[in-house]
Amino acid sequence: MKLAFVIQRYGADVAGGAELHCRWLAERLAQRHEVQVVTTCARDYVEWRNHYAAGQDTVNGIEVTRYRVRRPRDAGAFAALSEIVFDDEHQPADERRWVVANGPDCPELVESLGRMRDVDLFLFYSYRYYQSFFGLPRVADRAVLVPTAEEDPAVRLSIFAELFRAPRGLIYLTPEERDLIQGVSGNAGLPHVVIGSGVSVPVGWREVDVRSRFHLPPHFLFYAGRIDRNKGVDRLFDYYRRLDADWLAVPPLVLVGHPVLPIPDHPKIRHLGYVTEEEKFALLDACDLLVMPSPYESLSIVALEAWAMGRAVLANARCKVLEGQCLRSNGGLFYEDYAEFCATLSTLVERPELRGRLGAAGQAYVRREYAWPVVEQRVDSLLRGIVGGGRAK
Amino acid sequence: MSDPSNTADVPVDVAAIMVEIREGIERRRRQGLRTPEELERLLEERLRSYGEESQIDPRLLKQLLHPSHGWNISTDYPLRTQRRGLVGGLVRAAKRLVRPFVRLYTDHVFNRQAQLNLYYMYFLQDAARQIVRLEGEVGRLRQRLEELERAKGAA
Numbered sequence: 060m061k062l063a064f065v066i067q068r069y070g071a072d073v074a075g076g077a078e079l080h081c082r083w084l085a086e087r088l089a090q091r092h093e094v095q096v097v098t099t100c101a102r103d104y105v106e107w108r109n110h111y112a113a114g115q116d117t118v119n120g121i122e123v124t125r126y127r128v129r130r131p132r133d134a135g136a137f138a139a140l141s142e143i144v145f146d147d148e149h150q151p152a153d154e155r156r157w158v159v160a161n162g163p164d165c166p167e168l169v170e171s172l173g174r175m176r177d178v179d180l181f182l183f184y185s186y187r188y189y190q191s192f193f194g195l196p197r198v199a200d201r202a203v204l205v206p207t208a209e210e211d212p213a214v215r216l217s218i219f220a221e222l223f224r225a226p227r228g229l230i231y232l233t234p235e236e237r238d239l240i241q242g243v244s245g246n247a248g249l250p251h252v253v254i255g256s257g258v259s260v261p262v263g264w265r266e267v268d269v270r271s272r273f274h275l276p277p278h279f280l281f282y283a284g285r286i287d288r289n290k291g292v293d294r295l296f297d298y299y300r301r302l303d304a305d306w307l308a309v310p311p312l313v314l315v316g317h318p319v320l321p322i323p324d325h326p327k328i329r330h331l332g333y334v335t336e337e338e339k340f341a342l343l344d345a346c347d348l349l350v351m352p353s354p355y356e357s358l359s360i361v362a363l364e365a366w367a368m369g370r371a372v373l374a375n376a377r378c379k380v381l382e383g384q385c386l387r388s389n390g391g392l393f394y395e396d397y398a399e400f401c402a403t404l405s406t407l408v409e410r411p412e413l414r415g416r417l418g419a420a421g422q423a424y425v426r427r428e429y430a431w432p433v434v435e436q437r438v439d440s441l442l443r444g445i446v447g448g449g450r451a452k
Numbered sequence: 453m454s455d456p457s458n459t460a461d462v463p464v465d466v467a468a469i470m471v472e473i474r475e476g477i478e479r480r481r482r483q484g485l486r487t488p489e490e491l492e493r494l495l496e497e498r499l500r501s502y503g504e505e506s507q508i509d510p511r512l513l514k515q516l517l518h519p520s521h522g523w524n525i526s527t528d529y530p531l532r533t534q535r536r537g538l539v540g541g542l543v544r545a546a547k548r549l550v551r552p553f554v555r556l557y558t559d560h561v562f563n564r565q566a567q568l569n570l571y572y573m574y575f576l577q578d579a580a581r582q583i584v585r586l587e588g589e590v591g592r593l594r595q596r597l598e599e600l601e602r603a604k605g606a607a
C-alpha cells in the first residue's frame with residue numbers, strides 16, 4: 060500500500076507524544092509499505108515558526124514533504140478565541156476560527172493532498188490541528204484519523220463531531236480515547252482499532268551508570284517529560300512540598316525534560332535537564348517509581364516505558380486514560396487529590412514488595428499489549444480492511 | 453531490565469488496593485481529618501448550592517466562584533445600543549454626550565457599592581470556610597467523645 064502520514068510537525072528532533080508515535084509507526088510500516096510524510100516546516104508547537112526548509116527531505120529513510128506555515132500562532136488572539144469557544148455562547152464559525160488560530164496555518168499542505176492521487180490511504184494525526192481539520196475532508200474517502208484526543212474541552216466542540224464521522228477508519232491509542240470520541244460523535248459504526256504504541260527499549264541503557272553520573276540517592280521518585288502546568292507538574296510540586304513538610308522520609312523527586320515552569324528551589328527536588336534515551340531508561344530502571352501527574356494524556360508513552368522497565372507508576376486519576384492503564388495493567392496506583400496522593404505514595408514507598416509486584420504486572424502488560432509486532436498487526440489489519448473494501452463514494 | 457522484587461510473581465489487584473486506600477481516607481474524613489484542599493472543595497460545593505437554591509443567573513454564580521472580581525459592579529458606562537445604522541450612530545453619539553454628566557453622579561456611588569460588595573463577599577466566604585472547618589472539628593470531637601464513653605462503659 061502507498062501510505063501518507065499527515066502531521067503538524069515531523070523530524071528526528073521533534074519532541075511530543077503524537078509526533079513521536081507518528082514517526083515510530085511510519086518507520087515500522089515502511090518495512091512493508093510505501094510510506095511518505097506530509098507536514099509543515101514547524102518544529103515548535105507554540106508558535107509553529109518555520110524551522111525546516113520547505114520541500115523534500117528524508118528522515119530515517121522516510122520521504123518527507125514540508126510546507127511553509129503561512130503565519131505563526133498569535134498567542135493573544137488564540138487565547139481570546141479559546142475564551143469565546145470554551146466559555147461563551149458561540150457559533151460553529153467561531154470554532155473554525157479557533158482551529159485556524161490554533162494552527163499550524165498551512166493551506167499549501169491542505170491543497171497538496173488532493174493532488175496526491177496515487178496514495179491509497181492518508182493517516183491524519185491529531186484532530187485539533189489545522190492540517191487534520193481542513194485536510195481530512197479533502198480526501199475523506201482515503202482518510203484514517205489518529206485523533207490523539209484527550210479529555211479536554213476541545214474534543215467537545217461541535218465542529219469536531221463531523222470530523223470524527225468523516226474518515227474511513229480511526230486508530231485510537233486507548234479504549235478511553237475510543238469511548239470519548241464515540242461518545243461525542245456517535246461514530247462507533249466506523250472501522251477502528253485500539254493500538255497503543257510499541258515500546259522500544261534502547262540497547263545501550265545498561266552501560267549507563269546514572270547513579271554515579273548524576274550522584275543519585277538509592278531511592279528516588281522519577282518524572283520524565285515536559286515540566287509544564289499542562290502536564291500537572293505545578294500541582295506535583297505543590298503536593299510534593301506539602302508532603303515533604305509532614306513526612307521527612309519521602310524520597311527525593313528527580314525530573315528530566317524541558318522546563319516550561321520554574322523548578323522550585325527545594326533540597327529534595329532535582330532537575331537533571333535533558334538526557335539521552337539510554338540515560339532515561341537507566342533512570343527508569345534506577346528509580347523507585349514513575350510519577351505521572353498529567354491530567355491530559357491520550358496514551359503516556361513514558362508510563363509504558365516505566366512498565367517495560369518493571370517499575371510501578373503513580374498516576375493522576377483525573378486523566379481517565381492513565382487510570383484505565385493502571386487498572387488494566389495492574390501496574391500502578393492513582394490519586395485524585397492531595398489526600399490520595401499522600402496515601403498512595405506512602406503505600407508505594409513503604410511497601411517495596413508491592414512496588415515490585417506492580418512493576419512486574421506492568422511489564423507483563425506491556426509485553427502482551429505493546430510489542431511492536433502486535434501493534435503493527437492491528438494497524439495492518441485495519442488498513443487492509445479499508446483498502447480491500449474499496450473507496451467510499 | 454532488573455527484577456525489582458523476588459515477590460514479583462504474586463498477582464496484584466490495583467482496583468482492590470485503591471478501594472482499601474480510599475476507605476482509609478474516608479474513615480479519616482469521617483473523623484473530621486480533612487486536608488486544606490478538601491475543605492476548599494467542600495466550601496465551593498456549599499457556595500454553589502447556595503447559588504443554585506437562590507436561583508441566581510448561573511453565569512453570575514460561575515463568576516462569583518471564580519477568583520477574579522468579574523462579578524462585581526463597575527463604574528464603566530459602555531456605549532452600547534441594539535440599533536444599527538444611522539439611528540444606532542445617533543444613539544451612541546447622544547450617550548457619549550451625556551456620559552460625563554451621568555458619571556459625575558454615579559461613579560462615587562458605584563465605587564462605594566463595589567467596595568462594600570467586595571468586603572461582604574470576603575467576610576461571608578471566610579465565615580462559610582470557618583463553618584465548614586468547625587463542622588469537621590465538631591464531628592471529630594463527637595466521635596472521640598463517643599469512643600471515650602464506650603470505653604468508660606466497658607470499664
